[in-house]
Amino acid sequence: MRVVGGAVLALVLVAAAACSGGDDAVSVGDPWGRPSPSSADNAAFYMTLTGGSQDDVLTSAASARCTMTELHETTMTDGTMSMAPVPSGIQVPANEMVKLEPGGLHVMCMGVTTPLSVGESVDIELTFSSGDTTTVSADVRDQ
Numbered sequence: 001m002r003v004v005g006g007a008v009l010a011l012v013l014v015a016a017a018a019c020s021g022g023d024d025a026v027s028v029g030d031p032w033g034r035p036s037p038s039s040a041d042n043a044a045f046y047m048t049l050t051g052g053s054q055d056d057v058l059t060s061a062a063s064a065r066c067t068m069t070e071l072h073e074t075t076m077t078d079g080t081m082s083m084a085p086v087p088s089g090i091q092v093p094a095n096e097m098v099k100l101e102p103g104g105l106h107v108m109c110m111g112v113t114t115p116l117s118v119g120e121s122v123d124i125e126l127t128f129s130s131g132d133t134t135t136v137s138a139d140v141r142d143q
């Protein structure tokens with residue numbers, strides 16, 4: 001039993017080392033967006049960004065389903081909700097988690113080319129100031 005347990009532990013350690021070795025870039029969790037009722041509307045995408053070993057900045061996003069894509073932040077001022085582009089991009093400090101979620105930061109998809117329907121997934125390309133790019137597949141769902 002001891003020998004088997006030791007072998008399992010060794011395997012876990014090897015797997016953990018392999019993961020942390022290639023874990024320099026920002027990772028993206030649970031990308032999603034709400035359905036859009038018709039084309040030419042706007043939509044927003046949300047996700048969780050987890051910083052890698054260095055500070056990084058999400059500088060732009062792009063999708064074939066959006067005529068134009070911007071990084072936005074929704075803010076509440078005196079009870080009025082408004083949103084505006086984030087001029088310097090979305091900061092992702094090393095090893096910290098940054099949430100893009102309804103009512104806060106989001107990827108704004110302006111001029112949806114074809115309506116987004118529940119159940120489909122939409123590719124979004126993310127570009128970071130480090131030069132890293134990654135394409136994520138956002139699930140379209142109600143919430």
Ligand SMILES: [Cu+2]
Pocket residue numbers: 044072073083084106107108
């Ligand atoms: Cu917006």
